[in-house]
Amino acid sequence: MALPATADAADAILRVEHLCKYYPVSRGLFQRRQLLLHAVDNVSFEVKRGEVLGLVGESGCGKTTTGRLIARLTFPTTGRIFVDNADVSKIQGADMAEFRKKIQMIFQDPYESLDPRMTIFDIVAEPLNVNGMGNLEEREQRVAEMLSLVGISPPSAFLFRFPHELSGGQRQRVAIARALVMNPTFVVADEPTSMLDVSIRTGIMKLLAQLREDLGISYLYITHDLAVARYLCDRIAVMYLGKIVEVAEAEEIIKEPLHPYTRALISAVPVPDPAVKRPVPTIKGGVSKPINPPRRCRFYERCPVAKSTCAEQDHPAPREVSGGHFAACHQL
C-alpha cells in the first residue's frame, strides 16, 4: 500500500505504519461469542516536524483510539509507530519515561481526565514535579504563566480551586495548560477546544501556532470542526470507520474534496445564520458498524456514488490523485 508520505522520512517526527486496533466485544446480553470491533484498521500516515496534521471524521470512527495508540496509552493489535525514526511501539521502563516527556496527550473529555482531588495548581504542576523541574517558586511562576496563556485569568483566582469548581471550557483549558507545561515535542490534541466559544478558541489556536513557531512543537489535532482544522492545520486526514479515506493540504481538501464522505462532511458544515437552510447531506442515512465489517469499502452502504464493483473488491487503498492529495475510493 502506498504510504501517504509527503517528504523524505527523515523529516517526519511521527510515522505510523499499518496501525490496527481491534477490540473484542460481546454481541448481546446472553451471547458470549466474541466479535472484533475494528476501531483502527490499517492506518498509515506521518506528521512532519513542526507540522499540524488534522484528523477529522465521523463520531466513533477511531480518532481517539488512533491518538491513544500514538501516545502509547494502549497497545496496537498490529502495526508500528515511529517517533524520530525510532520504533516506539514496544518501549518500556526508562525509555517510556523519556517518551512521556516528549509526547503529551490532551484528552477529549475534561470531565474525565482531570483528577477531581487535585487543585488546578497541582494538576498543571504535576508533570514538572514528576520530572523534578525547577524549585517551588519557579513552578508556581510557570503554572501561572501557562494558565494566563490559555485564558484562565487571573490565575490567582483559580490556582486553589478543584476541577468541579470550573466550567467545562475552563477545564479544557487547564488540560491544555497541563499538556504544554513541559514543552513537549509532539502533542496529540483530542478535541481540545470543543467546549470553547470562538473568541477563546481563536486565542488557543493562536497559542498553539505560536508554540509551533517558537519551539517547533508538532501536533496531531483531532477535531470534528472543519473550520478549526482549516485555520490551524497544514494537512487534514479524514477518517471513516477505522480507515483514513483522504489526506491533503487543508485548503485543498476544503475546496476540492475528492472522497464522497469528505464531500458530504464539508457540505454539511453549518453556517451561523438562521436564514441559511443547509441542504440535507447527500450521504445516505444509516449507522456505521465497525464490528466484523464485511470485506469491502467501509463507506459502501452510505455512499451516494457507489457502484456494484465497490462491493466486490476489498476496501480501496489510498491513492495519490494529485500531488500530495491521497484518497481511497474505487470511483476516483
Added chain:
Amino acid sequence: MDPLLKLDDFTMHYRTKAGWVQAVDGVTLSLARGQALGLVGESGCGKTSIAMSVMKLLPYNSKVVRGRILFEGRDIYSMTDGEVRKMRWKGVAMIFQAAMNSLNPVYRVGNQIVEAIVTHEPETSEEEAWARVRSLFELVGIPKERMYHYPHEYSGGMKQRAVIAMALACNPKMIIADEPTTALDVIVQDKILREMDQIRRKINMSMIYISHDVSVIAEVSDVVAVMYAGKLVELGQADDVFKRPRHPYTYALMRAYPSILGEKHELATIPGEPPNLLDPPSGCRFHPRCDRASAECSKADPMWREICPGHYCTCHNPVEIGGTWVGQVRSGKAADGGDQLGTSSNS
C-alpha cells in the same frame, strides 16, 4: 397562559477560597411551552450555572442571592424535595455537559435507559421500554447491537448521543441541553438536531439549548439569549440577534466565527482578557473589552431595555442597525456596515 419557566432577577454566587464568584447576576427571562431558547456566551460566563439552578442541582458552595425561578408558575426554591423530584422526572430532563457523569460505568447503556423509562413510567413494560430504546438508538445513530455495551466501550460522541437518547426517553415537558453536540461531527449533529426539533414540535416540548456554537444555536432556536460575565446582555428572536446584533459583545462574537466558506482571512478575536467574576468590572461588565465604550460605561450599569419590539439589550451605546461599526473603522478595515452579517454566507 403562564410561561413554562420564568427566571426573575435570578442571582447566584459560588463561594471559593479566593472569594465569591458572581456567576449569575440578575437574569430575567421566560420560556413558553414549545419554545426553544438558545443560550450562548463565552466559556465561564454562567450558562451551566443557570441550567443547574433551574434543575435545582446547585453544589454546596453556591448561594441564591436574590430572585426566583418559577416552573409552571411555582417557585422551585420553595418546593419540597418530593415536588422537585416529580418536576425533574416528568417535567424537565437535562443533558449534562459532562456526558460521562450521567452514565453509570458499571451498567450496560441500554439497561440504564430501560431502567430510567420503567422507573419514570411504571405502566410501561420492559419489552416496550427496550423497543423504545432501540428506536432511540436509531434516532441518535448508534447501531442497536451496541445497547449491550458498557460506557467505556463507547467513543466520546457515542456517550453524548446515549445521554441524548436517555433525556428523550421519557417525553419530558422541557429539555435543558448543555453543549449536547460538542463531540459530534456535522453529519451526525445535523441528523440529531433535526430529529430533536421534530420531536419537540410533535410533543410541544420546550427546550433550552446551551452552546458556544453560534451556528448550532442559529439552527435550533426560536429565541436567543446572549450572556456575558454572568449577565444577560441581549435577547430576541434568533433572526434579529444574529442578523442585527445590537450589543457590542454579540457583534464581536458573530464576527469572530471562522467559516469554511469563502477565502481564508485573519481570525478576529475579542481583545482583552475574560472577566474576573470574583471582582467583575464596574458599570457594564464588558466595558474593558468594548470598542464602543464611553465614559459612562465604566460608571453605570446599563439598563435592560427593549431596543426594538421583542429585542432586548443592555448597552449604553448599542450597535446601530446597518450603521458603521466603530471597531471596523478603528482597525482600518473596510466599513462595510452592520448589514454584512446578514450575508455571512459570503460566497
